[in-house]
Amino acid sequence: MGKDVIIACDFSSADETIRFLDKFNRIKSDPQASCDSVNFAACRPFVKIGMELFYAEGPSIIKKLKDRGHKVFLDLKLHDIPNTVKKSMEVLGAYGVDIVNVHAGGTIPMMEAAYEGLMNGAARYAEKPLLIAVTQLTSTDEATMQRDLLIDRPLTEVVEQYALNTKKAGLSGVVCSAHEAARIHEVCGDDFITVTPGIRLAGDAASDQKRVMTPADAKAAGSDYIVVGRSITAAEKPLLAYEKCCEDFIG
Ligand code: C5P
Numbered sequence: 001m002g003k004d005v006i007i008a009c010d011f012s013s014a015d016e017t018i019r020f021l022d023k024f025n026r027i028k029s030d031p032q033a034s035c036d037s038v039n040f041a042a043c044r045p046f047v048k049i050g051m052e053l054f055y056a057e058g059p060s061i062i063k064k065l066k067d068r069g070h071k072v073f074l075d076l077k078l079h080d081i082p083n084t085v086k087k088s089m090e091v092l093g094a095y096g097v098d099i100v101n102v103h104a105g106g107t108i109p110m111m112e113a114a115y116e117g118l119m120n121g122a123a124r125y126a127e128k129p130l131l132i133a134v135t136q137l138t139s140t141d142e143a144t145m146q147r148d149l150l151i152d153r154p155l156t157e158v159v160e161q162y163a164l165n166t167k168k169a170g171l172s173g174v175v176c177s178a179h180e181a182a183r184i185h186e187v188c189g190d191d192f193i194t195v196t197p198g199i200r201l202a203g204d205a206a207s208d209q210k211r212v213m214t215p216a217d218a219k220a221a222g223s224d225y226i227v228v229g230r231s232i233t234a235a236e237k238p239l240l241a242y243e244k245c246c247e248d249f250i251g
Pocket of ligand 1: 008010050136137138139175176197198199209227228229230231
């Protein structure tokens with residue numbers, strides 16, 4: 001897998017999701033749309049499915065999206081004892097997901113178990129899924145981490161340590177802020193993947209995101225995948241917004 005733009009499909013139902021993704025069908029037939037200017041596979045964007053949609057629709061949402069030709073990042077952030085995570089990952093791996101994640105806070109043995117389970121589940125697929133880990137949620141700031149979790153270190157140090165643990169466990173990379181991508185590559189190497197949400201096209205509202213970056217800046221910072229939600233899903237012309245993200249990030 002190379003650099004790509006992943007659309008966060010934060011919708012509450014399969015119908016709403018498919019209606020939104022159907023807007024991308026127009027790229028193919030619309031002569032004004034410069035589909036050829038960026039190389040996105042058959043105009044089927046890589047999509048991220050979160051807990052809300054997965055819990056509402058169940059595994060059928062993954063099959064629907066895969067059957068349409070989308071790659072799927074299943075963002076369920078597993079965190080439990082190693083045996084439970086291993087068994088659960090076996091189930092998720094069998095769905096044919098392309099990226100799935102855990103919390104790095106579950107520790108190295110949990111992440112190793114997750115990896116083993118995922119690979120068992122995905123045994124029949126030629127292209128193996130990527131397993132990545134969330135370091136610290138961006139909703140947790142340093143003060144909260146120190147006061148409530150009694151983690152008495154700077155947040156950046158904790159994020160780096162969690163990234164190193166993730167690498168030690170044999171996972172492919174982490175979900176992190178684009179602001180942390182360069183440092184994580186320094187610590188964990190260039191082939192360790194950084195998947196970065198908190199992306200906004202210039203001029204778009206940051207809304208609830210604290211620290212945002214444009215696709216072009218995320219590219220310069222060394223992000224491997226950007227996760228873009230509202231800058232595309234809430235845009236007046238989502239496919240043009242997507243195309244702009246691809247041009248600026250993939251080049
Ligand atoms: O709409 P927006 O671009 O802010 O959406 C970002 C997506 O990335 C959402 O699905 C959000 O849950 C997810 N995410 C995030 N920050 C993290 C992890 C995931 O924004 N640290």
